[in-house]
Amino acid sequence: MAHKPRKEMIAETRAKLIAAARHAFATQGYAEASMDDFTGQAGLTRGALYHHFGDKKGLLQAVIAEIDAEMSDRLCAISSRAKTAWQGFVDENIAYIEMALEPEIRRIMLLDGPAVLGDPSNWPNQNACLRSMTASVQKLIDEGTIRHVDAEATARLVNGATLSAALWIAGAEDPEAASKKATEAFLVMVSGLLKETVPA
Numbered sequence: 471m472a473h474k475p476r477k478e479m480i481a482e483t484r485a486k487l488i489a490a491a492r493h494a495f496a497t498q499g500y501a502e503a504s505m506d507d508f509t510g511q512a513g514l515t516r517g518a519l520y521h522h523f524g525d526k527k528g529l530l531q532a533v534i535a536e537i538d539a540e541m542s543d544r545l546c547a548i549s550s551r552a553k554t555a556w557q558g559f560v561d562e563n564i565a566y567i568e569m570a571l572e573p574e575i576r577r578i579m580l581l582d583g584p585a586v587l588g589d590p591s592n593w594p595n596q597n598a599c600l601r602s603m604t605a606s607v608q609k610l611i612d613e614g615t616i617r618h619v620d621a622e623a624t625a626r627l628v629n630g631a632t633l634s635a636a637l638w639i640a641g642a643e644d645p646e647a648a649s650k651k652a653t654e655a656f657l658v659m660v661s662g663l664l665k666e667t668v669p670a
Contacts, residue, residue: 484522484532486512492533496574500530500582527586534583538595541569541579549606556615559606560660566632567652570639580640590633603629616663624663631656 474482490508505526509516523529545562552558569575584590603625610616635652642648 480522483514483518487514487519487522487529488532488536491529492536492574492578495530495533495578495582499577500526500586530578530583530586534579534587534593535595537575537579541566541575542599544569554615555606555609555613556664559610560657562606563628563632563656563660564653567635567639567656568649570636571645571649576640576645580637584637590637591630596629600625600629610663614665617665619663628660631659 487508490512491503494503494508494511503526505516505519509519519526519529523532545565548565549558549562552561570580579590583593587593590596600622604622607616607619607624607628608621611618611621635656639645639648639652
């Protein structure tokens, strides 16, 4: 039987550790999840974890990167189904806020992630997110849908609002009620960007 290429074996080992850690972080929480539990579950040693991720915190960063990429794909799919760029922009942001209700995202991305890794607005993935949102805002300006505002400033404000709403929902006593309030307030807030209709 032929040996797998080293690159493939490394990718498999990383994937096994990420999958086991993701399950443990989602079900037990970061603090309670034991490195021995998820290395055992993956059929690997602590040495493999240290080699590939440095430590438990490094593994959490890898899990967050994976979930973030999945969220991004889902949001792109949502915005691409909209009939207009504006509706896509609104739908994408509302969907992000509502994702805070999903148990895995709530626990890993919005509760444990910030507690362990600090302010999510400073995470590496935020730069790509802001670039994408700035481009979306600029497109809406260029097509004359929204007022002429600075695209980057607007993207940062909208991004900050949705992130803050998601964090609020994740920590709320009644996440469903908080999500409903946040969605309603967000819709009112962003509608202020729209150009006023000029009377004929």
